[in-house]
Amino acid sequence: MSIDALARPEIVAMKPYSSARKEAPGEGILLNANESPWSLLEDGEPESDLNRYPDPQPPQLVSRLARLYEVAKENVLVTRGSDEGIDLLTRVFCRAGQDAILQCPPTFGMYRIAAQTQGAAVVSVPRWTEEDFKLDQQGIIDAVENDARIKLVFLTSPNNPTGDAIEAGYLPELLEAASGRALVVVDEAYAEFSHSPSAATLIGHFENLVVLRTLSKAWAAAGLRCGAVLAPIPVISLLRRIIAPYPLASPVISLACRMLEQETLERQRRLLSEVAVNKARLLSILDDRPFISDLWPGEANFVLLRTDRADELLTFCAARGVILRGYPADPMLSGCIRVSVGSDRELSALDSALDAWEGAS
Numbered sequence: 138m139s140i141d142a143l144a145r146p147e148i149v150a151m152k153p154y155s156s157a158r159k160e161a162p163g164e165g166i167l168l169n170a171n172e173s174p175w176s177l178l179e180d181g182e183p184e185s186d187l188n189r190y191p192d193p194q195p196p197q198l199v200s201r202l203a204r205l206y207e208v209a210k211e212n213v214l215v216t217r218g219s220d221e222g223i224d225l226l227t228r229v230f231c232r233a234g235q236d237a238i239l240q241c242p243p244t245f246g247m248y249r250i251a252a253q254t255q256g257a258a259v260v261s262v263p264r265w266t267e268e269d270f271k272l273d274q275q276g277i278i279d280a281v282e283n284d285a286r287i288k289l290v291f292l293t294s295p296n297n298p299t300g301d302a303i304e305a306g307y308l309p310e311l312l313e314a315a316s317g318r319a320l321v322v323v324d325e326a327y328a329e330f331s332h333s334p335s336a337a338t339l340i341g342h343f344e345n346l347v348v349l350r351t352l353s354k355a356w357a358a359a360g361l362r363c364g365a366v367l368a369p370i371p372v373i374s375l376l377r378r379i380i381a382p383y384p385l386a387s388p389v390i391s392l393a394c395r396m397l398e399q400e401t402l403e404r405q406r407r408l409l410s411e412v413a414v415n416k417a418r419l420l421s422i423l424d425d426r427p428f429i430s431d432l433w434p435g436e437a438n439f440v441l442l443r444t445d446r447a448d449e450l451l452t453f454c455a456a457r458g459v460i461l462r463g464y465p466a467d468p469m470l471s472g473c474i475r476v477s478v479g480s481d482r483e484l485s486a487l488d489s490a491l492d493a494w495e496g497a498s
């Protein structure tokens with residue numbers, strides 16, 4: 138079965154919008170896009186080409202991302218963060234009122250938001266709360282095989298907020314079971330922090346695999362809003378039909394290209410090892426605290442813990458300027474708090490706040 142058969146028929150049938158920049162590359166005397174011939178910024182400033190529309194998929198950025206993620210250029214779509222990738226996939230593959238996504242809570246909240254925005258149903262296969270939030274592997278396969286509404290299966294590896302990565306060997310089994318029925322979307326926002334291999338290595342082998350990557354976490358560039366969808370060509374072509382004509386602003390394109398230069402690559406490796414060192418320190422700060430009943434170190438740049446009186450602890454820390462993430466609205470995560478790996482100074486502030494809490498309680 139082709140991937141087009143899984144997509145919304147109106148998207149497959151739609152004649153894509155063709156922007157001026159798509160029809161003619163930005164060279165020559167450009168009188169085709171109703172742009173201003175002048176910029177209001179001084180010549181020589183990096184943004185002095187702001188009067189021109191940016192390249193929809195800048196080749197230099199696409200090839201740097203392809204090299205980074207070890208896939209072919211044709212398998213890359215650059216997006217405004219992975220949030221945009223989630224949104225595009227849901228809009229292409231889910232018909233309102235008919236189709237569904239599958240998610241495995243507790244997990245990242247944007248899969249549900251994208252589905253509900255599109256009018257798609259959300260099928261949840263919860264993780265095993267009594268077994269360290271392990272994925273219900275067979276439950277996911279059963280759901281995909283028995284519920285024809287499911288068009289997208291969202292898995293997060295490592296998962297937010299539980300930190301666990303998908304077990305080796307499971308993904309090919311699920312991709313096989315979902316073949317002809319649904320796409321499996323592996324959100325690898327935290328992959329760089331983990332030692333598990335990227336699912337991107339399987340892209341040549343499965344027509345229904347999509348991998349989401351982002352510069353927001355391990356590339357220390359959440360403010361840049363730049364991510365990538367890695368997928369087989371038929372999926373990329375469908376997403377290109379509905380992505381905004383100019384998804385990336387020119388300053389974002391030039392900054393992202395700079396980020397991926399050799400010099401920054403080396404700095405990023407150092408950043409990853411600093412995060413690993415500080416994560417060990419964070420774990421030692423949390424170790425042996427009598428009020429922490431469970432601790433999930435996970436494979437990402439955060440840890441999850443459980444305590445009674447989580448709400449009070451969050452408020453207590455916030456009053457000392459230390460902001461942690463709680464989940465008051467999620468029964469699966471009752472009493473849970475997620476703590477990101479911070480700098481030495483930030484971790485010291487956390488350490489003192491927890492000492493004070495221990496003294497006061």
Ligand SMILES: *Cc1c(COP(=O)(O)O)cnc(C)c1O
Nearest residue numbers: 218219220245297326351353364
């Ligand atoms: C932070 C995060 C993202 C990042 O989204 P961007 O839009 O790229 O900033 C994606 N998925 C998960 C699971 C996350 O935790």
